[in-house]
Amino acid sequence: MSDSTATRIVLAARPTGAPTPDDFRVETFQVPAPRNGQVLLRNRWLSLDPYMRGRMNAGRSYAAPVEIGEVMDGGTISEVVQSLHPAWSPGDLVLAHAGWQTHAVVDGESLRRKLGPAGLPVQTALGVHGMPGFTAYAGLHEIGKPQHGETVVVAAASGPVGATVGQIAKLHGARAVGIAGGPDKVAHVRDDLGFDVALDRRADDFAEQLAAACPDGIDVYFENVGGKVFDAVLPLLNDFARIPVCGLVAHYNDTAPPAGPDRVPQLMGAILSRHLTVRGFIQRDFIALYPEFVREMGQWLRDGRVRYREDVVEGLENAPEAFIGMLAGRNFGKLLVKLD
């Protein structure tokens, strides 16, 4: 291998505010041959996730930024085409981090799970049975710790993290209050996912609706958006409430801090007087839990105790538009790109 031509999407420019199509560039490239220890992958599915917006900036985020001209970062379901690593064979379907491209040569050591006939669609390994689902699982297990009868609130509740947070909270005997944007998503969260209450964050009286939905206050707020949802949550937090922070998508396109007053003293005062725990994390921080997650979530999915929804876009060339839409809340469920 290989004289075949592959396609990739690279970062063309660092966005100011919301990304635009011009910040991405589609390129064709010759796939290099794998060397010893490497494997050649053909990507089948690409995951699009909010964290990628952080990688487009020059500044510090979870990890090093993507450099201009580099292929965009991303989790994939990939097929092994050629292997010079003993653990992998042609035809294996694997969970990889092979980026926004049709083919990639990667170190065999970097590959994660081999995906077999687990009774689940393989692409769930990018969603409810993968990074977003594990984010929900680990954040609740290690930080949120919902107890029977407590109230758990999560935003972006039709997305892959939020949907899973609420359903796991229910499995722990907690009340789940989900927040979503628009009537279709709200109906999905309530009727399909089984949250106790679903609210539309766009409602004029959203803060009042949230207060009414949480008559005993909020014990766990799983923070993945920030912005006005957080503002409505803060006054409702109970003493000893836990706030796992895994995302702030409402702010990822901010170009300047919002107007004052400065509410940092108010937030710190609430943390102090109400004994709050606010903790930022990514799922990798709790990687020791991952095997347990794969096993337990797999069973929940096969039993139908946890449900999920996918939003599938066909073709790598449509990834930028889909990604831009996701940051504006236009996806409905786990956003995936199916590669031909």
Add this chain to the structure above:
Amino acid sequence: MSDSTATRIVLAARPTGAPTPDDFRVETFQVPAPRNGQVLLRNRWLSLDPYMRGRMNAGRSYAAPVEIGEVMDGGTISEVVQSLHPAWSPGDLVLAHAGWQTHAVVDGESLRRKLGPAGLPVQTALGVHGMPGFTAYAGLHEIGKPQHGETVVVAAASGPVGATVGQIAKLHGARAVGIAGGPDKVAHVRDDLGFDVALDRRADDFAEQLAAACPDGIDVYFENVGGKVFDAVLPLLNDFARIPVCGLVAHYNDTAPPAGPDRVPQLMGAILSRHLTVRGFIQRDFIALYPEFVREMGQWLRDGRVRYREDVVEGLENAPEAFIGMLAGRNFGKLLVKLD
């Protein structure tokens, strides 16, 4: 008992901003006779602590506010004068919460430790060997968790919490960086308490000095003040830093939030991207640790491994002025009122 006349200080008015002498009123009163299960106390030492400012407000704090006309709240070292409770006898010296008054009748069940010949001055049970010392001990033990070689930063480092935080951090093998107001306090923190570095928060280039004092970043910031110190700390916090929050004295007299921009998104972004843990607490949250603290700290004090400084005011009538001064940083060490 008792036809003797006692003195107390009551809350005369709720302050707006910094308290003034007019917010307090000195009263004489007839000491009531204890009933069954009660004891009559004569207070020997009164502790003055920043948390009392919160109790003067009508709003929610750690605990219910002091009502107008009620005696001000406070920890005391008291002598049992008369006891109708089997656990206590006349002459016992006890740790109590008998408030800003010379005498009190309290339930025998409410009394805490009996203070005996532990080789320590009894009034340390209100400071380094009591609530402030336990705040430092518990906050580090349960939240800060300083590791060998890590950098621990604390403000109000000549006060009873901050002084103890730095010294315990050193006992854990961490570097201790203390912040205080003015050259005398800075010298005390460095030379008497043995912090690795002591800085004056009033210096024009304080933020630059702090950065220079923390070349490997900050792993634990023990938050007891807020304000500009927190602003200088935030950019220096390492990934996975821990921030126990036990006080925000820089803000207790605030009457309005500071001018913008609103930095809550910036703070939440730092919590997310640097995996920070920010947790509010009071020492009571970790009361199960208290016996271990009394034993271990007692030994450290007798061994001279932990030092402390007291700022003693004579006479109950001087408590309001001393308390007002403490909120402005005019005390130097643990502030105590010695009652005649």
